[in-house]
Amino acid sequence: MVGLMNGASAVGRIVMGLVSDRIGCINALFISTFAASLTVFLVWTFAKTTAIMFVFSILYGLCCGAYLSSTVSVSGAICGLERLASVTGIIYAGMAIGSAIGSPTSGAILDSIGHKTDYMGVIVFAGSVMAIGTVILFLLKFKTSRNMFARV
Secondary structure, three states, rough: OOHHHHHHHHHHHHHHHHHHHHHHHHHHHHHHHHHHHHHHHHHHHHHOOHHHHHHHHHHHHHHHHHHHHHHHHHHHHHHHHHHHHHHHOOOOOHHHHHHHHHHHHHHHHHHHHHOOOOOOHHHHHHHHHHHHHHHHHHHHHHHHHHHHHHOO
């Protein structure tokens, strides 16, 4: 499943790069983060079979690849190309902190349940963090342009 997720991520990066050229990088990042949140809440929550886990892996991989490829473009659009290297470094450092905190938190959630087969707590945690990110991106989009359909 990890291989499927990574393969789908590669496709998501390419597709969202093309979409970003048409609708704007902030819009593309918002859409991909929103779609990842929905995928976690609506697919992973109900993934009780291996087949549905394969579907989740592919859909989530597409979304994750899309938001990974849009991050640098958004940084450049907001902070300018002259500060892109510094801003990208800060963003990736923040992502590293999130990655370092996310896995142990998920493990603690699983440990608190008492068994390692019920992932509902982890699903809620992961989906909630993504939903918060989606709200922040919506606010960024709104701050950049109050026109909901603007190419930003």
